[in-house]
Amino acid sequence: MELVKKFRIKNNLGLHARAAAKIVELGNQYKSQLFLKKGEQEVDGGSILSILTLSCPRGTEIESRIVGEDSEDFMGKLNELFEQKFGENI
Amino acid sequence: MKGHVASEPRRLRGIGVSPGIIIGKARLIDRSRVKILYQYLIDDDRTGQEVDRFKDALRAAEEKLVTLKDRMTDQVKAQSFILDSHLMILKDSMLGDSTIQRILNEKINAEWALKKSLEDIRQVFEQIDDEYISTRISDVENVVERVLRHLSGETHEGLTEIDERVIIVAHDLSPADTTELNINKVMGFITDVGGRTSHTAIMAQALELPAVMGLKCASELVNEGVLLIVDGHSGEVVVNPDDSAIINYQERQLRHEKYKSGIALTSHLPAETLDGHRIAINANIEFLGEVEVVRDYGWEGIGLYRTEFLYLKGLPDEEDLFEDYKEVAQVVAPDPVTIRTLDLGGDKLASGIDKARHAGMAYYAILLELRRALRKQQELYQLAHSGIDWKSRLGRQHQTLYYLGELAGEIMRTA
Numbered sequence: 001m002e003l004v005k006k007f008r009i010k011n012n013l014g015l016h017a018r019a020a021a022k023i024v025e026l027g028n029q030y031k032s033q034l035f036l037k038k039g040e041q042e043v044d045g046g047s048i049l050s051i052l053t054l055s056c057p058r059g060t061e062i063e064s065r066i067v068g069e070d071s072e073d074f075m076g077k078l079n080e081l082f083e084q085k086f087g088e089n090i
Numbered sequence: 091m092k093g094h095v096a097s098e099p100r101r102l103r104g105i106g107v108s109p110g111i112i113i114g115k116a117r118l119i120d121r122s123r124v125k126i127l128y129q130y131l132i133d134d135d136r137t138g139q140e141v142d143r144f145k146d147a148l149r150a151a152e153e154k155l156v157t158l159k160d161r162m163t164d165q166v167k168a169q170s171f172i173l174d175s176h177l178m179i180l181k182d183s184m185l186g187d188s189t190i191q192r193i194l195n196e197k198i199n200a201e202w203a204l205k206k207s208l209e210d211i212r213q214v215f216e217q218i219d220d221e222y223i224s225t226r227i228s229d230v231e232n233v234v235e236r237v238l239r240h241l242s243g244e245t246h247e248g249l250t251e252i253d254e255r256v257i258i259v260a261h262d263l264s265p266a267d268t269t270e271l272n273i274n275k276v277m278g279f280i281t282d283v284g285g286r287t288s289h290t291a292i293m294a295q296a297l298e299l300p301a302v303m304g305l306k307c308a309s310e311l312v313n314e315g316v317l318l319i320v321d322g323h324s325g326e327v328v329v330n331p332d333d334s335a336i337i338n339y340q341e342r343q344l345r346h347e348k349y350k351s352g353i354a355l356t357s358h359l360p361a362e363t364l365d366g367h368r369i370a371i372n373a374n375i376e377f378l379g380e381v382e383v384v385r386d387y388g389w390e391g392i393g394l395y396r397t398e399f400l401y402l403k404g405l406p407d408e409e410d411l412f413e414d415y416k417e418v419a420q421v422v423a424p425d426p427v428t429i430r431t432l433d434l435g436g437d438k439l440a441s442g443i444d445k446a447r448h449a450g451m452a453y454y455a456i457l458l459e460l461r462r463a464l465r466k467q468q469e470l471y472q473l474a475h476s477g478i479d480w481k482s483r484l485g486r487q488h489q490t491l492y493y494l495g496e497l498a499g500e501i502m503r504t505a
Contacts, residue, residue, distance in 0.1 A: 012414070017175045017226055024178055048175065049184040049211055052226060055218040059410055 003071045006063050007078075011085035015056035019086040020048045026077055032068025034078070099330045102305050104280065106325035107291035110300030111343040112277040113336060116329075117256035118314045119249065119263075126201040126238060131193075140193050144200035147240035152180055154236070158269055166296050172229075172265040172289045179233045184211055201241055208234045222287065229289065232264035252276060257318050261309045265289035273297050278320055280327055282309050294322075302327055361390075372428075381421050391425035392418070 009015055027034050027046045034045030036054060038061075043050035045064065056062055066074050081087075131137050159173045179185060185207055192203035208230065215227040249270040252258075258271065258279035268290050271279070276299065284290055284303035294301040300322030312318065312329055319328040319339045323346075328335050361369045372393025375381060381392070395418055397411070415429050 010413070012417075013222065014220070016222055017229065018171050021171065021175045021178050025174075044183060047182045047184050048178045049182045049230065052223050053214045053218065055220050055223055057220055 001069065001071050002065065002067045003075045004063060004065045005075055005079065006061055007082040009056050009058050009060045009062065010082070011088045012058055013088070014058045014060065015051060015054065015062075017048070017052065019088075020051040022081060022086050023051060023078070024048045026081060027074070030068070030070050030074040032066050032071040032074050034074065035065045035067070037063040037065065099328060099332050099335060100311065102308055102311065102327040102329065104302040104305035104308070104325045104327060105285050106301075106321065106323045107284070107286050107288075107303050108278070108294035108297075108299055108301040109323040109346075110278065110298070111319070111321050111323075111339055111346055112257060112300045113317070113319050113331075113339060113343070114255055114257045114277045116259045116312050116314060116316050116318050117252065117254070118309065118312065119258055119260040126205065126242070127199065128202045129199040131197045131199060137194055137197055140200050141190050143241065144189060144193065144204070144237075147200070147237050148180060148186060150240040151233070151236045152177060154240075155180065155266065158266055162269055163273075166269055166293060169265070169269075169289075169293055169296050172293065173269070176229060176233050176236075176264075176266060179230055180237070185230070185233070201238060204234060204237060204241075225285075225288070228262075228284075229265075232266065235264075236266075257320055259309055259312045259318075263290050265293050268293040268297070268299075271297075271299070273299060278322060280305055280308050280312075280318070280320055282306055372426075381418070389425070392422050392427040395427055395429045397430060 011019060013019070023034070023036075024046055035042050036045045036051060037043075038054045038056060041054060042065075043054055045051065054062070064075070064078060066078070068074075131140055155173055155177050159170055159177075162170055162173075185204075188210065189200065189203045189207045192198060192206055193200060196203070198206075211230055212227055215224050215230075218224040249258075249267055249272075252272055253275045255275060255277055257277050259281075260267075260279065261282045262284065263279060263281050265288075268279075278300035279294070280302045281290070282305055286303075288303065291301065291303060300320055302320055302322055302325050304325075305327060308327065316330055317336075319326075319331050319335060321327070321339070321342075328339070331339070361371045363369065370390045370393075372391045373389045374394040374396065375392055395415075397414070418429070419427050
């Protein structure tokens with residue numbers, strides 16, 4: 001199954017190393033594959049370096065596409081991660 | 091002792107990344123790049139072996155990082171995410187898979203292939219228009235260096251083993267290197283590269299190790315064993331200091347220590363004059379991240395949150411600004427925070443801006459404020475009075491806005 005959802009980066013530092021790491025970590029728990037897209041550029045959401053190269057400061061809108069059997073769970077958790085600003089207090 | 095040829099004192103200036111003054115002997119750590127060989131592999135057996143050799147090196151590097159992480163003391167545990175991100179880079183397809191593909195397709199040795207992968211990643215990173223992220227290439231370099239060392243079988247001097255009271259001098263220290271330092275012995279460190287936002291600087295602050303980075307060529311100018319004075323606040327390093335410099339810095343050091351312990355002893359007491367007059371001690375901040383630091387010093391709120399830095403990357407979205415203010419207020423609650431919404435004079439921008447432009451900026455700032463004031467007044471007012479979860483004196487903020495709004499109106503009428 002393929003799911004697509006748009007997110008806005010809300011944390012101050014944007015999608016930096018620590019946040020990207022959390023996305024990769026989450027992805028490792030699922031069989032489905034995550035792709036992140038900003039503008040026309042789509043990257044492998046399982047690669048911290050690829051995510052960083054998307055360069056998403058705060059306020060950026062990115063589209064996430066999850067392909068695979070457990071995509072629904074994955075998307076739910078990913079949504080939480082974005083909503084909670086990757087667990088950052090700052 | 092002035093027995094041997096005493097070299098002239100020399101002053102270097104870098105970026106003070108972690109405060110404190112230390113005087114001690116230099117210990118040079120060679121963290122220079124591993125020399126690598128470039129080889130073509132002639133048959134397919136060799137490429138297979140080379141892939142295995144690369145995978146072994148990746149595994150060895152991973153084990154080492156995991157050990158480092160496990161050994162982290164509580165003091166630096168909060169920074170373990172730095173090693174986590176290094177572990178992730180190590181396993182990243184842009185690094186590992188692409189290197190393996192290169193070994194197989196281009197029939198080159200692992201070191202060369204890995205170097206090529208690094209260059210590819212560097213190219214992509216260089217195009218990123220975000221200083222924070224583009225400088226993260228140094229994390230990738232650290233990881234690659236680690237793997238290269240394992241590939242070359244080279245074992246470098248373990249930083250863990252340094253058990254003398256020395257000041258580490260290195261071209262570069264990775265955050266992982268920093269966690270290896272025996273902080274009971276090592277006094278602090280200086281490096282040629284790096285800056286205030288580097289992960290290594292963050293580690294130094296967490297460890298409370300005085301450090302100066304970005305000295306450019308300190309590792310070449312400083313000889314093993316010479317005396318150094320490092321001021322992690324001003325960023326000044328004195329090599330071969332003379333007696334007067336030593337005395338001078340010792341005094342500063344004492345003052346700093348005294349000041350610090352004085353603060354620590356009394357900072358949690360209420361600020362009150364002898365006749366019982368209470369004075370609120372507030373801290374000024376520029377970034378939300380500073381709240382945690384100033385909290386330790388017995389603050390009673392944020393006297394001034396300077397928000398201009400939010401503007402330096404271009405005009406921020408109004409909603410984002412509002413969210414940011416709210417976040418600060420929430421973190422600081424129940425203590426009050428005064429937000430300076432905008433003081434965007436030319437002095438906040440690059441130097442060399444001419445006066446007319448400066449005046450223009452100020453005028454622009456007032457106009458912006460006016461617009462925002464009218465729009466946000468209501469909302470801020472509501473926020474200030476809805477303070478059940480978080481009580482904050484946003485009422486003052488509201489007043490400020492109102493004042494600025496009026497002022498702008500005044501100016502527009504007279505202009």
